Amino acid sequence: MELPRVVSRDEWRAERVALLEKEKEVTRARDAVNAARRGLPMVEVDTEYVFEGAGGKVGLPDLFEGRRQLIVYHFMWVKGTGQGCGSCSFLVDNVGDLRHLHACDTTLVLVSRAPYAEIERFKGRMGWGVPWYSSHGSDFNYDFHATNDEAVAPVEYNYMDKATLESKGLLFLAADDQDGHGASVFLRDGERVFHTYSTFGRGPETVLTTYNYLDLTPLGRQRYVNEFPYHDTYGEDAGTGCH
Structure with missing residues (x-):
C-alpha cells in the first residue's frame, strides 16, 4: 500500500481542517438516519x-x-x-x-x-x-x-426477494437451509x-469497533470482515470457518 505523501505541518493542518468539514457532514447525516430509525413504526x-x-x-x-x-x-x-x-x-x-x-x-x-x-x-x-x-x-x-428455506417461506435476504438476489449475483446469500x-x-x-x-x-x-479504530489509521481496515480468524487461532494457518 502506498503511504501518504509527506508535507509541512501547515499543509497538513489545512487539509485536516478541510476533512473536518466532511466529517461533520457525515456525522450530521448519521444523526438524521438514527432519528429516522427511531421513528420507524413497529x-x-x-x-x-x-x-x-x-x-x-x-x-x-x-x-x-x-x-x-x-x-x-x-x-x-x-x-x-x-x-x-x-x-x-x-x-x-x-x-x-x-x-x-x-x-x-x-x-x-x-x-x-x-x-x-x-x-x-x-x-x-x-x-x-x-x-x-x-x-x-x-x-x-x-x-x-x-435463514432461508423455500419450503418454509419465500426467499428474502436484506429486503431482496429471490429474483432480485439472483439478478445481482447474490443468490448464494439465500441458499436453502443456509443461515445468514x-x-x-x-x-x-x-x-x-x-x-x-x-x-x-x-x-x-x-x-465493529476494530474497524472504527482502524478507520482512523493510514493503513485502514487491511482485512475484509471474513479474513479475520478466530481470536484463538492467530499465528495458525486457520480459516474463519465461514463460507
Whole structure:
C-alpha cells in the first residue's frame, strides 16, 4: 500500500481542517438516519417462540431479562463444524461491557439455529459472556429472514426477494437451509412484544469497533470482515470457518 505523501505541518493542518468539514457532514447525516430509525413504526410479534439457553427453555419475552429493549444478533452457525461463523465471531469479539446497555434498559443476546450443546461448547472456547440462545426447531430465524428455506417461506435476504438476489449475483446469500447474519431489535410493552428494526449485510458493521479504530489509521481496515480468524487461532494457518 502506498503511504501518504509527506508535507509541512501547515499543509497538513489545512487539509485536516478541510476533512473536518466532511466529517461533520457525515456525522450530521448519521444523526438524521438514527432519528429516522427511531421513528420507524413497529409490528407486534408472536411471543410463542421457544429458545434454549443456559437456564433451559425460554420464550421471547424472557430474552429481554426484564428490560424494555432487546437487540438480537443473528449469529450464523456453520453446520457440521461445531463452530460459529468466523465473521460473526469477529463481531462478538468487539462487544463491550454489557452493563452500559443494561443501564439504558436494553439487552443484547445472540441467537443461532444450532443445538444449544454446540453453542455452549463454542461459547466456552471463545470466552464470551454475552447471553446466547438456540432457536433450533423454531420458526424464529425464518420469520426474521436469518435463514432461508423455500419450503418454509419465500426467499428474502436484506429486503431482496429471490429474483432480485439472483439478478445481482447474490443468490448464494439465500441458499436453502443456509443461515445468514443480521440484527433485529424488539421493544416490550407489558406482555406485548414489537419488532422495530432489522439490518443485514454490512448493517451490523457499525458495532465493529476494530474497524472504527482502524478507520482512523493510514493503513485502514487491511482485512475484509471474513479474513479475520478466530481470536484463538492467530499465528495458525486457520480459516474463519465461514463460507
